[in-house]
Amino acid sequence: MTSTRLTSRASHDKNQTAAGRSAGPLGRLGLRVLGHARVTLALWVLIVVGLGILAPRVEASLSGAGWQASGSQSVAARQLAQEHFGGNASSALQVVIHSGDTRLSSPQGQRTIHAVEQTLRSDHRIAAVIAPQPGATLSKDGRTAIVIGGAGADTNDMVRAAVDLKPQLTALSGDGIQVTPTGASQLWADFNAANLDAMLKSEMLSWPITLAILVLAFGALVAAGLPLLLTLAGLVASAGSLVLINEVVPVSIWAMNFAMMFALALGIDYALFIVVRYRAARAVPGATRESAVAETMDTAGKAVLLSGLTVLVSLSAVEIVPSPAFRSMAGGIMLAVVFVLAATLTLLPLVLGSLDTRINKLALPWARVSQHRSPAFEKWGERLWRRPLAYGLGALVVLLALAAPITGLRTAMPSIKVLPDNAAARIGYDRVQAAFGPGAPGMLQIIAPTQEAKTAATAVAKDRGIAAVLPAQPAADGAPYTLIQAMPKTDPSNPGLRQTVDRLRDTLPRGAVVGGAAVENLDLKSQLDRSTPWVIGIVLGLGFVLLLVALQAPLIALLGTLASLLSTAAAFGVARLVFQDGHLSGLFSFEPQGFLDAWAPVFFFAMIFAIAMDYTVFLLASAKEHWERSGDPHEAMVGAVAHSGRVIFAAGAVMVAVFFTFSLSGPLPPKEMGVILGVAVLLDAFLVRLVLLPVVLRLTGRAAWACPSWLRRILPTIRFSH
Numbered sequence: 001m002t003s004t005r006l007t008s009r010a011s012h013d014k015n016q017t018a019a020g021r022s023a024g025p026l027g028r029l030g031l032r033v034l035g036h037a038r039v040t041l042a043l044w045v046l047i048v049v050g051l052g053i054l055a056p057r058v059e060a061s062l063s064g065a066g067w068q069a070s071g072s073q074s075v076a077a078r079q080l081a082q083e084h085f086g087g088n089a090s091s092a093l094q095v096v097i098h099s100g101d102t103r104l105s106s107p108q109g110q111r112t113i114h115a116v117e118q119t120l121r122s123d124h125r126i127a128a129v130i131a132p133q134p135g136a137t138l139s140k141d142g143r144t145a146i147v148i149g150g151a152g153a154d155t156n157d158m159v160r161a162a163v164d165l166k167p168q169l170t171a172l173s174g175d176g177i178q179v180t181p182t183g184a185s186q187l188w189a190d191f192n193a194a195n196l197d198a199m200l201k202s203e204m205l206s207w208p209i210t211l212a213i214l215v216l217a218f219g220a221l222v223a224a225g226l227p228l229l230l231t232l233a234g235l236v237a238s239a240g241s242l243v244l245i246n247e248v249v250p251v252s253i254w255a256m257n258f259a260m261m262f263a264l265a266l267g268i269d270y271a272l273f274i275v276v277r278y279r280a281a282r283a284v285p286g287a288t289r290e291s292a293v294a295e296t297m298d299t300a301g302k303a304v305l306l307s308g309l310t311v312l313v314s315l316s317a318v319e320i321v322p323s324p325a326f327r328s329m330a331g332g333i334m335l336a337v338v339f340v341l342a343a344t345l346t347l348l349p350l351v352l353g354s355l356d357t358r359i360n361k362l363a364l365p366w367a368r369v370s371q372h373r374s375p376a377f378e379k380w381g382e383r384l385w386r387r388p389l390a391y392g393l394g395a396l397v398v399l400l401a402l403a404a405p406i407t408g409l410r411t412a413m414p415s416i417k418v419l420p421d422n423a424a425a426r427i428g429y430d431r432v433q434a435a436f437g438p439g440a441p442g443m444l445q446i447i448a449p450t451q452e453a454k455t456a457a458t459a460v461a462k463d464r465g466i467a468a469v470l471p472a473q474p475a476a477d478g479a480p481y482t483l484i485q486a487m488p489k490t491d492p493s494n495p496g497l498r499q500t501v502d503r504l505r506d507t508l509p510r511g512a513v514v515g516g517a518a519v520e521n522l523d524l525k526s527q528l529d530r531s532t533p534w535v536i537g538i539v540l541g542l543g544f545v546l547l548l549v550a551l552q553a554p555l556i557a558l559l560g561t562l563a564s565l566l567s568t569a570a571a572f573g574v575a576r577l578v579f580q581d582g583h584l585s586g587l588f589s590f591e592p593q594g595f596l597d598a599w600a601p602v603f604f605f606a607m608i609f610a611i612a613m614d615y616t617v618f619l620l621a622s623a624k625e626h627w628e629r630s631g632d633p634h635e636a637m638v639g640a641v642a643h644s645g646r647v648i649f650a651a652g653a654v655m656v657a658v659f660f661t662f663s664l665s666g667p668l669p670p671k672e673m674g675v676i677l678g679v680a681v682l683l684d685a686f687l688v689r690l691v692l693l694p695v696v697l698r699l700t701g702r703a704a705w706a707c708p709s710w711l712r713r714i715l716p717t718i719r720f721s722h
Helices: 002-022 025-035 037-052 055-061 073-084 107-121 155-170 184-218 221-246 253-282 289-320 324-360 375-386 388-408 424-436 450-462 496-507 517-551 554-580 599-630 633-661 668-705 709-714
Strands: 093-099 126-130 144-151 177-182 444-449 466-469 481-488 513-515
Touching: 025 037, 025 289, 025 324, 037 221, 037 324, 055 221, 055 253, 073 444, 073 481, 073 513, 073 517, 093 107, 093 155, 093 184, 093 424, 107 126, 107 144, 107 155, 107 177, 144 155, 144 424, 155 177, 155 184, 177 184, 177 424, 184 221, 184 253, 184 424, 184 633, 184 668, 221 253, 221 324, 253 289, 253 324, 253 599, 253 633, 289 324, 289 517, 289 599, 324 599, 375 388, 375 633, 375 668, 388 554, 388 668, 444 450, 444 496, 444 517, 450 466, 450 481, 450 496, 496 513, 496 517, 513 517, 517 554, 517 599, 554 599, 554 668, 599 633, 599 668, 633 668
Parallel strands: none
Antiparallel strands: 093 144, 093 177, 126 144, 444 481, 444 513, 466 481
16 A cells, blocks of 8 residues: 555656646646645635635625715815714715604604604714704605714714614604605615625526536536636635725725626636646646646646736726725725636646546536537637638627717716615605705705805805705804705706806805715716726726737737727617616616716726736637747637637626626616626627637738837747647
């Protein structure tokens, strides 16, 4: 027995040494992982178990707010209101008490109001309770009143307070009186709950669909399970890490939502590419698991690493948007990508080496499990080679036709319509409008120096966009500030509110600031409009540089980068037709707002470009590998399609299935995400990467891979052939 083990160990060392002589850096990493299997496995168990203990806390720990333009005038107004006016800020809790039959001055009405006030006072996050005021928060008919729970904590804690107090407050309803919490904090609490529920349902729906597609793609159950295992490890690790990071810097719950989706999609992409290449390398006569791992990591592993870096670079551009929610969302996705990438480059080679040929267990009867070069996609590549203009122009016409509606795209911050009809915040919103006027849910808060208060109040009252001005309030703590609250004539989502706010800011005396929940949305929208061109420019520039470094070919790097814009533009053209114009709203079960949410262009552009470059790297890395081996443009193009086409097709199918499941349930923003990303992947994988980009390789020929000598001297040497 001992002799057998020693012989086996010696054979393993010999194989690893032989493979290592010709292996590149990633190939040596794969071999090192195999040689230190127990250490690698122990580290991953420690990471997954250690962080996994924290993962169940992610929903309760992460932040529910942060949708603001940091440094804006509206944020300054909120901070002043919270500090000097008993927390009567945009993040304060608003509790609507409505009687359908009698006035709230009745004994039952007074008992209900008193109970609401006591409930609010019982929470340490409420700074002060402001009782209903006639002419301000008590309607003329006496049947609707608003009790305000002043914000005594930051916006994230106020969202948590809304979650905690909602059951207690709604339980006070009875005897014809309804108690409904509303306001910005309750809106985010309700939206986050509906969004999380939709995300979980979509995940549960997408997993079996994903597994079915993977089984068809791999042809074996064992191989199909590896991407899901990899994704699960990345998800658990990233969830636990977000909980730890949230202890230092607030992290939006949306970071986890997007991280779940991206980890699933990219984890499957990367595992598909690695596993397919390993099976082909292992099937070569005379190959060992060591040589197969080394070859796989030096080819497919290199492409995965470059793809991951491209994704990280694309998402890092979102960090320039000065908004906590945006920065934490991008950071959360990047963290998930890092874990998935680490698992792909270390854990997956270990699992592949351990399973070895057993990866093909439980193969489907018709499957050719070791086949890497697909005959079907090779025929498709030959067809594209023979008739490039016909197929290329056809794909281009489809993409441009779908992109054309983007010229009329309008954006705005989400309206109350993003919430389900039965959400407390939406019910309360509607009751406030019915009792006080259309602009009542979007009250403006103007905070001015006390010596300028009279001038400021006069300017506000004279503005044609203001319906009513409440009596000025001195600071509760004696600070030299005065709060003036004004009701606009229009609904908070009406574009006319922007004009009203701009006029006030132009006419108010120096030192006065205009805020309120609706104004915070407007300021964030303005910030997004300013940041979007910068994000797009940075993403395109860095994406080109990464492709240039990877491919050592400026022309195809440039064309590959620009091709990604076509699927992005087409996806937003479809978004305009669906979400702005309302086409297919019945199918997707949503109420059109007449615009696309303002955060979609900047955030989804980065995500779409990241995914598009993912496929670009896979295809062009394969083309570069064939070019390095043959120096033949025909073999570079056809070979790339034959070797990577099946992987791109399967990965694209998985991503489309995952994204479109998010469009079937929940509030409007996840539907926007599902449709826009789903359409983008559908067009990018099947039209751009499997038609247009191969046609570009065909038409450019040898020029695609040309590189000036001076540039070659600058660039690091990267090869994909093994």
